[in-house]
Amino acid sequence: MQMRHAVHVGGAESMEMHVVGPTLQDVAAEAGVSVSTASRALSGGKVKAATKRVVLEVARQIGYKTDLDDDLPTPGRTGNIALLATDIQNFYTVDLFRSVVLEAQAVGYRVFLADINITLGRDQLIRGILDSSDGVLVAAPRIGDDDIRRLFDPKTTVLVSRRVDGFSSVAMDDSSGMFQAVRHLASLGHGRVAYLGGDDRSRADARRRQGFEDATEKLGMESLVLGPFEPSFEGGVNAADALMMEDDVTAVIAYNDLMASGVLNRLLERGVKVPEQVSLVGFDNSMLAQVSRPKMTSVAMRQNDSRTALQMLMAMLERNGSDDYVFEPETASATESLIVRESTGPAPKE
Structure with missing residues (x-):
């Protein structure tokens, strides 16, 4: 690669030298692309993502600087992805x-x-993260559809466990998982079962509650819905106290494993045997379900949703740099299955 240097010599009292570093033509030649393609890659124009990465890497290696900034700009290629969630303790x-x-x-x-x-500063937080990221996964957001459309770019966003028109998403079939849980309890002879609901702002909770009511009606079971409760261990403790005030409930399904662990702990504290007196089912099939004693039966949801969502986002970001790319939102459904462990058993005999 040939570098060009310009030298200007002044009068006898002064001599000034300006050294011009690598040029745009140098970057294009090293990257094996045209000058116009290199220019678009460095200025955020439309080029293939793979081409953009090559041009940016060459520019870094040879020390190319733009006239507008001392630092090499990397539009659309920060190397960062954001995962935004609404309950990081879950x-x-x-x-x-x-x-x-x-x-x-x-x-x-x-x-x-x-x-x-x-609430305070949420929009600023989101915008700051988006400015530093190439793409974003938004998991089970408890914000309205209009806010999602206002805050996020559909071309660089994938929603997980949420569907909004115009956005790509990976959503769970909560009704299928709930039906499997209710059918399992029915097969064990349970006739009156309860659902312990989570946050009433949660769309996942609304779907599970509806799935619970539909399943119990279809299977001819008596159902009881309690809540809302905080979707946490403490919320599960409170839910167990509420459950203890109800008669003839022999099985319970909690909104998530974290709540179910609180329910389990409180029932055992009060001398209620699980599953001999009350059967318990959680949701998420998290590590918590596997290490509790007794081990918890749980609906295994989202087994591959993270991989599916990330692959969807990667493909979107790759295509987003192409000249002929026309964005079309994609949707995928993640299947659920019931994992039976020690916390469910036959209904107690009269």
């Missing part, structure tokens, strides 16, 4: 983050995690 969020990090790092991305379940 074991589902922890499992999701771990899966996304492993998948993203394998293809050269870093992952930011942020909790957007706040």
Whole structure:
């Protein structure tokens, strides 16, 4: 590669030298592209994502600087992906983050995690993260459809466990998982079952509650819905106290594993045997369900949703740099299955 240097010599009292570094033509030649393509890649214009990465890497290696900035701009290629969630203490969020990090790092991305379940400063937080990220996964957001459309770019966003018109998404079939849980309890002879609801702002809770009511009606079971409760261990403790005030309930399904663990702990504290007196089912099939004693029966949802969502986002970002790319939102459904463990058993005999 040939570098050009310009030298200007002044009068006898002064001599000034200006050294011009690598030029746009140098970048284009090293990258094997035209000057116009290199220019678009460096200015955020439309080029293939793979081409943009090559041009940016060449520019870094040879020390190319733009006239507008001392630092090399990297529009659309920060190497970062954001995962935005509404409940980072939930074991589902922890499992999701771990899966996304492993998948993203394998293809050269870093992952930011942020909790957007706040009111003050939420929009500023989101915009700041988006400015530093190439794309974003938004997991089970408790914000309205209009706010999602206002805050996020459909071309660089994938929703997880949520569907909004115009956005790509990976959504769960909560009704299928709930039906499997209710049918399992019916097969064990339980006739009166309860659902312990989570946050009443949660769309997942609304879907599970409706699935519970539909399943119990179809199977001819008596149902009881209690809540809403905080979707946490403490919320599960409170839900168990409410449950103890009801008669003849021999089985219960909790909104998530974290709540179910609180229910389990409180029932055992009060001398109620699980599953001999009350059977218990959670949702998420998190690590918590596997390490509790007794081990909890749980609906295994979102087993591959993180991988599916990330792959969908990667494909969107890759196509987004193409000249002929026309964005079309995609949707995918993640299947659920019931994992039976020690916390469910036959209904107690009269």
